[in-house]
Amino acid sequence: MCLHNPFTDGVTPFMDKLSPATYDGFLKSYSIDPPENYNFAFDFIDKRAMETPGMKAMIHVDNQENCHKFDLDFFSKQSSRLANGLVSKGITKGDKVMLLLYRRVEFWVAMLALHKIGAIAIPSPFLLTEKDLEYRINFAEIKGIIAEDTLIPNVDRARKKCPDLTVFIGVGEKTPVNGWERYTPLVDQGSDLFPRPTDSAGGNDPLLIFFSSGTTGAPKMVVHTHTYPLGHVPTGLYWHDLEPGDIQLTLADTGWGKAVWGKFYGQWMAGATVFVYDFRGKFEPKNLLKMISRHRVTTFCGPPTVYRFLIQEDLSQYDLSCLKHCTTAGELLNDSVFHTWKKETGLSIFEGYGQTETTLLVATFPFMEPKPGSIGKPVPGYTIHLLDMDGQICPAGVEGEICIKLGDCHPTGLFSGYVKEADKTARACANGYYHTGDKAWADEDGYLWFLGRVDDLIKSSGYRIGPFEVESALVAHAAVLEAAVTGVPDDVRGQAVKATVVLKTGFIPSSTLTRELQDFVKKITAPYKYPRIIDYVDELPKTISGKIKRAEIRAKDNA
Structure with missing residues (x-):
């Protein structure tokens, strides 16, 4: 079935999946037309929970290896309860709320609650220093913060210089002080119904903000709209190759865009269960392999560095028979890692590429032959060219900057701009293209080979x-x-x-x-x-x- 419009009945938000035999066939048949005023929390979570309330949504393992399972009905109702609680504390449409929540279940609930209110979520890394927090809170004009109790002291040190920060929600076992509200009573007191407001946020309204990594200067505030989740359909259904009933594990912290790439929108729209391993401290490859084996994970995504650690273990000691598909992104995959992993597991590793400003841009899909070291081919929905210094399209074998062609229709998944930095937005989106600042070259088969940042x-x-x-x-x-x-x-x-x-x-x-x-x-x-x-x-x-x-x-x- 072609995805010209997967919302044909106006009610069912679940995604039909194509079965392309080739990349060219996929490119020709895939398209998506976001419904007017689309809001993932209302139009997918709540509607899907009404149709199939028992749909398995998450397997969560905490740092002590306690396992809990949650269905879509849980996330639908809990997010409504939290939304009601946040509104009672003064959070309204357009307000910005920072999340500092590790890989806790409350992260997903809070994101959905903010989507329903129309407030703007700002997922943030738990390693932010006092100076980092002060800069981000003031620059973004953040009104509220939802933080794990272990991170509250750091926030308290920063908040003294953050006059606009007025709403404080603490998550965890400790009783917060100094004006912090406790998360659990706030949720328990709220109704599990949060009717969609007549002026609900959706469509091109701001949904969330990511701070960029800041490798060359102060981090930029990257704004995505409510159509952004639909940009992750290719990620979940096709790159991760998910089917209803699959269990997907993406190793990513909730403070970065990769978390919503791999353990949120696209995975749930595919009907898969998100597996979350909320380990703390040093990454231990043995523990990760144990989780994959014990909980019968079917698809896995991690950076090449993690695969390098995994192949140093004795993989024969773990039952990985349920694992059927593996992906990687974030850096280049070394040939030896690819071949060793395939020798030990029988599975290829499919690479992908994207940015904080985008969804998945380039990927090797399951219906393509992987070329170790290549990031793959452009994802449908994005028209990608490699441009030289004069703005001309580069032929095969010639390096150029990875650029997204901008037309009358804004690509679903592409950011809407940088907050308070119109000049940087204009420079990035110039002459009809979004300029990624990354270099690559294409081979005769159309596969892209990443070279690095232009400045690198x-x-x-x-x-x-x-x-x-x-x-x-x-x-x-x-x-x-x-x-x-x-x-x-x-x-x-x-x-x-x-x-x-x-x-x-x-x-x-x-x-x-x-x-x-x-x-x-x-x-x-x-x-x-x-x-x-x-x-x-x-x-x-x-x-x-x-x-x-x-x-x-x-x-x-x-x-």
Whole structure:
């Protein structure tokens, strides 16, 4: 069935799934026309809960490995109760509310409650410092905050300089003080009916705000509208390849866009159950494998770094027989990881690419042959071109900036702008395109190969070198845990390739190891790309989302 309009009866919000045999067939048959004033909480959650209230929605395992299961009816009613409670505290349509909730069930309830009110949700990382919180709260003019009790002291230190922050909801076992309301009594006192207001938010009204990672400066506030959830239909139904009854595990913190990519909108619209593992502290691959095995997870999505940790374990000790589909995004997938995982599990890993400003932009879908290291082909709904410095479309084999063509119809899933930064919005959306700032090249089959941020490309002896390819080669070596590749000034070459490397436990920096790593890279990539300089460090500078701050490394080298 073609998805020209999956809302034909005006009531049923569930998604019909195409069964394309090829990418070209998918591209021709897939389209989606968002209904007027669409609101995911009312038009999917509440309606679907009325039709199939017992539909399994979530399996939640907390830090003590206690397991609880929830159906759609739970989320429909609990979000209505919280919405009523928040309204009683003064939260109204258009107000901004920050969420600091780890991977707690309350995160999903709070998001839906805010959708119903028409307030703007701002999911935020739990690692924000006092200074981070103060900046975000004041810049965004945030009115309310819903935070886990363990994070309240940090908020209290920041709130002294945040006069517009007036509503405080604490979640957890501890009794909050200093003007904080307790979440549980607020929800328990509310009605489980929250009728849709006559002026309900929907369509092109603001839905949520993500703060970008801020790898090169202060984070930007990225605004998405109520049509944004529908942009995740390709993610859940096709990239994750979900069917009703599947159990999907995406390893992502709720403070970042990847959480709603992998454990919210698209997965529920596919009829799948979201598996949430709310572990705290250091990531332990053994525990993750245990969760996948014990709870019969069928589809998994994690960054390549996680797969690198998993293949170092003895996978034969875990029953992974229910696992049928695996995906990855966030960085490039190393060939050796792809092939080792497939050898051990029989499963390929399907890559994808997108930004905070978008939904899934480029992907390798199940009906495509994966090419390890390629992010795949453009997702239907986005017209993507690689443009050169003059704005011309690049032929196959020529690198260019990944750009989304803007037409009369705004692509579903593309952000609406940056808050209070019209100049940055205008620069990003110029000359009929949204400019991602990322570089790639396309092969003869139309697969895209990611090179890195425009500012991260290295110009050496007339060659343009993307850092990810060199980093991918380095981390394939048994001694390397992490690597960041940058360019340093060179009188002869213009720039020389430098690698900043973190070694695995048991390996010691030496000139012998440096030569070994250089020779290793030469065998994997073109010889001119090898790092002429290797600097060994204990850790790489990163944003709170875990992205490498290459700009900080460059600044240190140029100081």
